[in-house]
Amino acid sequence: xxxxxxxxxxxxxxxxxxxxxxxxxxxxxxxxxxxxxxxxxxxxxxxxxxxxxxxxxxxxxxxxxx
Numbered sequence: 239x240x241x242x243x244x245x246x247x248x249x250x251x252x253x254x255x256x257x258x259x260x261x262x263x264x265x266x267x268x269x270x271x272x273x274x275x276x277x278x279x280x281x282x283x284x285x286x287x288x289x290x291x292x293x294x295x296x297x298x299x300x301x302x303x304x
Contacts, residue, residue: 255291262286
């Protein structure tokens with residue numbers, strides 16, 4: 239949601255990607271603990287990755303969402 243709002247506010251992709259990657263830094267300890275408690279969860283899937291946000295931004299641009 240924040241990526242959409244930042245894009246609508248005119249922030250560039252580099253800024254949005256950087257903001258998203260801060261989430262990884264902030265959430266990683268919690269995500270690692272969650273994955274330990276739920277071994278069926280693949281930590282690689284729930285961890286933010288730069289590729290995910292770039293693909294999302296491309297999708298919202300192409301869909302004229304922003």
